[in-house]
Amino acid sequence: MAFKIGLLGLGTVGTGTAEILLNPEGRHPLVKDITIAQVGVKSLEKQRYLALPTEILTTDLEAIVTNPDIDIVVELIGGLEPARSLILKAITHGKHVVTANKAVIARFGPEIYAAANEAKVYVLLEAAVGGGIPIVEPLKQSLGANRFENIIGIVNGTTNYILTQMTQNGVDFADVLKEAQALGYAEADPTADVGGLDAADKISILASLAFGGKINREDVYCEGITNITSSDISYAEKLGFVIKLLAIAHKVPKSDPEILQLRVHPTFVPKSHPLANINGVNNAILVEGHPLGQVMFYGPGAGAGPTASAVVADIMNIVGVLHSNKDGKTLDPLLSSSPQNYCQISSIDDVYTRFYTRFLCADVPGVIGHLGTVFGDHEVSLESVVQIGFQGDFAEIVVVTHQVREGNFRKAIDEIRSLNAIKNIPSIIRVL
Template structure:
């Protein structure tokens, strides 16, 4: 058996402490799988006195001194951009492999980190950065690398999925479901990163970059959160045989003789027959469509100490095996260089609910507004309420900017009293 693989851990919160526990409890099995013992030689934290569940002799506040030591692998579970980015760049350029769970950093500076890894002859693995325990990044970058990915669509934030699931199950409002999620510990005291879609957007950027072999950063991702989803929206979706999910959608799109990718995060109405529709509670799932493999579904726990630590350990074993074999893993492929299509040019479908006067000619006038923007209507449902009526319209696919322009025209129209809700639709044609 080879000499020990020496590990530095940056951060020792919920995930970091689980990583240490699993390394200690499974030391013999891990050594057998790797071909060398795994040894944690230092843990960098800000307040050592708070970490009573790990060996105090391993704790340090001096990150740079720890990274300058004779280290083989750095595990980073701190989060944030700086100073973490600088630390990891230094480690990678020095030939120290890195395992990270830092989605925000990978979504902003993933290519720069990969370049530093190549420069130093080291590995950079980050399965835990997207969807917790679910193995999705390495399947995209390795198992499916011989295939052509057409689309990746996923529920990648457990907090929002819990909120929307509860709204669907109980008819509660967004604020009521958020309060419940907060009480149960699914939502942070400040839930902005989750409910406004920032967390999912970072994950979407990582997924898109791997699936389509092109550079994608978080700022490229169109983003809408779920705070405007109402109980009425959920009820309307149910009437259509749908449920509402916050999805990260990454897909190939064509137009004007070129190919590009569209990357977006927003609530959608999804048919209950779709595999993602049954994903409830705080679980995550990613649905992949590939040309040869067809549809693939990856499902499991997307957050939490133990699930995320499981993904970290999977990466650690892979990196450690490479160290023993004196090799590195697959090089990041960015050969395609596809551009990211602006949201306005991305083909989508809308569900639009309107309050209108219940009189002859109104439906024809509304349909004319859609036709004026070259938007085809798939279905119309009308419910009369005395002098008023509610029109629910689902469109066929059209550029998002054409759909948005239609809605704005309707808002300003004398025939429409109110635009009650607008939501994109995914899945089957209605």
């Protein structure tokens, strides 16, 4: 029995998906049961190297999601609208949905899941997080017996490429960004990547899956890499760290009701940590739970091949279930998603973490003592305070704290800024 799909979008991932489906030889037998019935595109006149029958191409995307002959709608156009509306319309017309759209799922997942459960259809999204890395399905199935405690990931290839180049070649952020754009790793408007927004979308999806609740995307603390300098990279190296943009979901131990910490920010990662050696455009996600312990998923986080691989895997999952459940009245609970309640998200002020801070100070006696006094007044314990040199007439001092409450640390920093001897605080970066 052949299952017909409607493909919304024929860009990089859409083309990669079509190529797999059009060449089933050597792949899983289910691929042969999948037929591309319609493809939605922006322009019918555009020249494409992929040979598709012209009669299946259309600019009317709504006609695809309402077509009674379509079994599965594959949404690969990206963005919030019209993607959200098309997904919902496909669901109301009884279509299963596969999507790579992390922005839509992060913001409208509860609405989409509720509609899908009501219509008794599946919405699968393996390609929305980690490109070709299988992480969504393992959290729902293979690792489902665990009580999850932490998810820490490098989930944006663009920022990882930029930080890798800055670390390995000593290049400034602006220059590496231009190079990443020229190579196609970064968009013309790179804000979603370098601002941490893309990673925040992804960690909200993973947290919802791991901790079984709805996530308000706006509750995810988000800080990008635009302020990271070559000096920070150099000091990280001297201290035994590398800088990575991490997406973190952490369950606060013994919290009642359960409280999560969700945050995205640049982080000093010890060189001995598994995530420290994830370089270039690769992604990695470290999952920690009980009784499992730690397991890490690593691989290419974007691109036509890896992302299309995840898209087709989702299509095959749906086809496999439809083969064995022909009445379509019962959803497989391991494939469907139905979080009931919103998770309680901690304020960033209540997070306990370590900090690296770089100060430029007047070269006068007692400055380090003043810093120590202010930090101590706010219950911020210091691991090290080192004067590392001079910038012009100003002494450069680096402070690394022990685990401290972020709200206390920020109050101390506000007071330190008012000291006459402090010219500037160029860098404040959390430490894993």
